[in-house]
Each structure stands twice: as C-alpha cells, then as structure tokens.
Amino acid sequence: MTPPRVRFAPSPTGYLHVGGARTALFNWFYAKHTGGTFVLRIEDTDQQRSTDAHTQVILDGLTWLGVTWDEGPFFQGANNAQHRADAERLLTLGRAYKDYLTAAELEVHRAHAKATGVPFRFTRATMNLSADEVARREAAGAPYAIRFAIPDEEIAWDDAVHGRISWQGRDMDDFIILRSDGTAIYNMAVVSDDIAMRITHVIRGDDHVSNTPKQIALYRALGHAEPIFAHVPMILGADGKKLSKRHGATAVGDYQDMGILPGAMRNFLALLGWSPGSNDEILPEAELIARFDLGHVQKKPAVFDTTKLEWMNGQYLSMLPAAELLDPVRRQLALLGVTTTRDLSPIIEVVKLRSRTITHLAEQVALRVDASRVVRDAKGAALAEKLGPKFASYLELAHSALSAVTPTEWNAAALEPLLKQLAENEGAKLGDIMQPIRVALTGSTVSEPVPELLAVVGRDESLARLAAAS
C-alpha cells in the first residue's frame, strides 16, 4: 500500500483558529503515524479577503505548534489554469454546461423566491434560458459560468469518523464550478488540486460534509477515484456555540501570548475530539503520533475548556527542565521590561511548580530579581496588621540571624534549620516567622517554601528586603 498523502488547506482570510489548528494537527498526526506526506496548501482564491499577512500568521502558528509540512506551501490561486482545464473537460464530457444567466438575473429569481416564501432551488428546467436566447448570447460572445450537471443518483461514502453518509443527487443544485471570469469556485478548485496533488485522505472540519457529495460527484465525472474522507467535529465556546471572536482567545497566537507551551497546546488539542482509548491524558508528541487513529475521533463537537488547557500547561511546566523554559521565560521577561544577567534556572526551577502559564511564571521570576516589583498585596498587608509590632520584630530577628550566614552557606538546606531554631527560641510557631519573611520578600503570603525563596532571591537582596520591610 502506498503511503497516504494528506493536506491542510486553510484560507488566509483570518488568523489560525484553534479549530483549524486542530484539523492541521490531526492531519499531521495521521501523516506521521502512517509515514505519509503532509501537504500545505493555502486556499487564496478569495482575492477580496486573502492577505499575505494572514498567510504568514498561519505559517507561524503551525510552526509554533510543531506542525511541519513536507510539501508546499502551495497557493491555490496559482493553479487556476488547471482548475479551468478540468472544468472545461467536464464541459466536453457533457457533465457540465454553460450558464448564460447573469448573476443579476439569478438574483431576481432568488429575490422572487424569498418574497413568495418558497425555498430557492436552481433547476435546469426553470432557470435555463430559452434555446434562442442562449444562441443569441453565445453569438454575442456573452460571458457564461459553467455549471456542473449533478446526476440523479445516490452519492454515499464511508466516512472515516462518521461511517456511511448518504446523499441524493436530486437534493442538490447544479452548482457553478467556473465563474464567468474564468476562475474556479471552491469545490472545483479543491477537487482539481486534490487530484493533482494525489491526496489520498481528506481530513477536514465537519462543516465540509455538505461539500463532500458535490466533490465526490466531481471526482466521478472526472474519472478519478475519490480519496478517503474524515470529517472531524467542530470546536465550540463555553456556551456551546461555534467558537468566535466574542469568546475571547480563539487564535493560536493568543495562547502563545498567554504563556501556553506548544507541547501543552498540542496535547490539549489532540484530546479535544480524539482519545487514545485509555485514561492517559499527558501524552508527549511521540506518543500522540504513535497512538493516533481516525477511529477514535469523536463524532460530536467539543467545548474548548481554557481551565483544563491551563491545568495541562501547568503539568508541562512542572515536568519540563528549567533549561527548556529559559527562552520562553526570557521573552516574557523582556515584555515585562525586566533585564538581568542572573542565572534564571534556579529561580524557574522553584517557581514553575506553582505556575500554570509562562506569563505567570515570568512575573514570579521578575519579582525575585527586581526589588521594585515587591508590592504588598491585601493578604500581605492583613498579615502585617494582624501581627502588629511583632511583624517588625520578627523581621529584625530574622535579619540579624540571617546576617550571620556567609554567602557560601546561603542555601535552602542550611537556612531551614536556622529558621526553625529561631522560631523555637522565640516560642513562636514556624509560620509566625516564615510568613513575615515571605511578605517582606515578595509582598504576598504565597510562594515557594521560605528557605528556597531566600536562596533564590540571594543573600544581599534578601537582607535588603528584610530591612526595608521591618
């Protein structure tokens, strides 16, 4: 059996949305799993809405996600000669016909149908011009569109995710395949390209199922075997409606900005509409590829749950070594306006366990290297108030005890017993000593264990913050 050839074919009329990203991912998983080829094709035939900037954003989004293409990117607009040749071949074959009706004339019919409440249907019998009129327009060299003559037969296919889906030709209109300006309409262009690119598996969104019978009819008329179709479900917003701008973040770039790791995004998207058939949730790339199959793709749409994405991102943050987080953290730090020559790895190491996004992680790092970012929050202030004069006196005690520690002994393992001893000497609970220090160093009542915090902030800086707070 020859290896499969799949394609991802976005139109550059907007950003790369999570739905499209997931479709790309499923194609990519399938290609990698089967040793097939992933073709990237930009469907830019809508001249009005397509832009190079959008194309670039899509390419960047795919790259960020780790989706690589083996061929392309090809631009559909460049293939119009082929599309047109195929459409004209259909004409010669008698499977399509010239339609001299102008768009304006058609609109009259459509408006009439609407006014009378009758659903509009294009029918060869009633819409066609009289033979005389056709001859007259033809002689005058009037422009014409080419319509495909849909056969009155069953068009069914065995969808790789839905199973058998069946349509009747009589329920479909004779759709236009070539505009009067000589450019191809979507369904014609897709079929023409997919044939030319020898695509074997069309994995795309559910919103295309109604295009599929039209495309199959085209394959048959052109004398080509149709590919295998797999229609993957849509992604919905929290309200169960199709994901759109008003749901907030919908583009993959938004999640990148939010501090989501590509690996986490890939894992999360994979599990949205597909499952490995077991209880496993955290699946590294290699595992995803090895286990991916169309048979376990869900038939129903899935709601995009940002909370679970962030949980998963937190899992990735915890298990990734600090070294791999260095670059993304530095980028976020730059956005925060923080520059430092310090080795950030030890800080990232302790802070990543409590972070769900790179953004939050970077803020925590910034707080530890930049004293000016220490601002006492509500709980920190409440603690200081609750302890009253003890707050300052505990800090002074801590300061003097910690001052005795030499720079070489300044590490979490050595600091911990010292602080415990201090609490014991004072007859205070450990928390009574630790919390004021935490507030002095971070402004908040939440952080990594205090000895680690002190170690990470450093001796001189820690002492300075202690002194400033007491």
Add this chain to the structure above:
RNA sequence: GGCGCUAUCGUCUAGUGGCCUAGGACACAGCCCUCUCAAGGCUGGUACACGGGUUCGAAUCCCGUUAGCGCUACCA
C-alpha cells in the same frame, strides 16, 4: 422550509451487546500532608436526552420524538 450530521457527569472523555448499581481527567467540596500556595494522596456529589422495539441481556443495534449544529452563494 429542505438535506445532512450529532446526542454518556458542568466540561473533555472511556465504552464497539454481558467485565457498567457506567471508569478516568478538569472544575467543585471535604480531609491528609504542611511555614503559605501549589503538587501529591484519600473521600464525595453530579451523566447514558425521551419513547418504543430487537435480544436471555442494550449506554452500546433498529425506529420514532425532541434538541443542537452544519449546508442550502458566480464565499471558502
């Protein structure tokens, strides 16, 4: 309206006729651990849309109902 698709916890899902008084994860609540917060461990509540069949047996198969979604362009 027509055609098509879909229907398991709030959400993502396991389930492909008996292993299901329905399993896991996120979220939520409680407890443990503990200097705080996470993480981790334990516990808890919450689901097979409804109605008919088929079968010894149905979340799983069939039919109908209901609901949701998609398409119904010289857009993609």
